[in-house]
Amino acid sequence: MNDISTGAHNDLARATDIARSMVKEYGMSEKIGHVYFAREKRSLYLDVNLDGACTYSEAMAEVIDSEVKTILAEQYDKALQILQDKKEVLSDAGKILLEQEKIDGEELKALADRISEM
Numbered sequence: 001m002n003d004i005s006t007g008a009h010n011d012l013a014r015a016t017d018i019a020r021s022m023v024k025e026y027g028m029s030e031k032i033g034h035v036y037f038a039r040e041k042r043s044l045y046l047d048v049n050l051d052g053a054c055t056y057s058e059a060m061a062e063v064i065d066s067e068v069k070t071i072l073a074e075q076y077d078k079a080l081q082i083l084q085d086k087k088e089v090l091s092d093a094g095k096i097l098l099e100q101e102k103i104d105g106e107e108l109k110a111l112a113d114r115i116s117e118m
Contacts, residue, residue, distance in 0.1 A: 019071040020064070029067045037064070089114050 027034035037056055054061070083090065093111050096103055103111070 015072060015075070016068065019068045019075075022071060023064050023067045029064075031063055031067055032060075086115055086118065089118075 022028040023032060024037040027036065037060075056064075089111055093103065096107060
């Protein structure tokens with residue numbers, strides 16, 4: 001809808017956490033390979049590292065950050081393409097929500113059927 005809002009803050013935070021886990025914990029980076037970098041222990045209330053030392057170099061931290069950014073950019077592009085491809089259906093759903101404030105089961109099924117037909 002060509003509108004960026006702050007409503008996606010939690011989604012972006014979660015996506016970043018997942019991408020960072022993919023790189024650091026699950027070995028899902030071609031540049032870094034199948035290496036496990038333990039998640040830093042952090043306080044729930046203070047933004048400080050509890051154990052005081054990072055388990056990898058600053059250079060590796062830069063590679064990790066780069067890989068996380070690449071994953072997020074690629075997935076953003078995929079999501080944007082899906083939304084652009086389905087824009088007509090999304091626009092119709094938005095119109096229904098503006099008129100009725102909700103979409104009932106049958107209307108939602110009809111919208112989903114249109115998406116699966118595309």
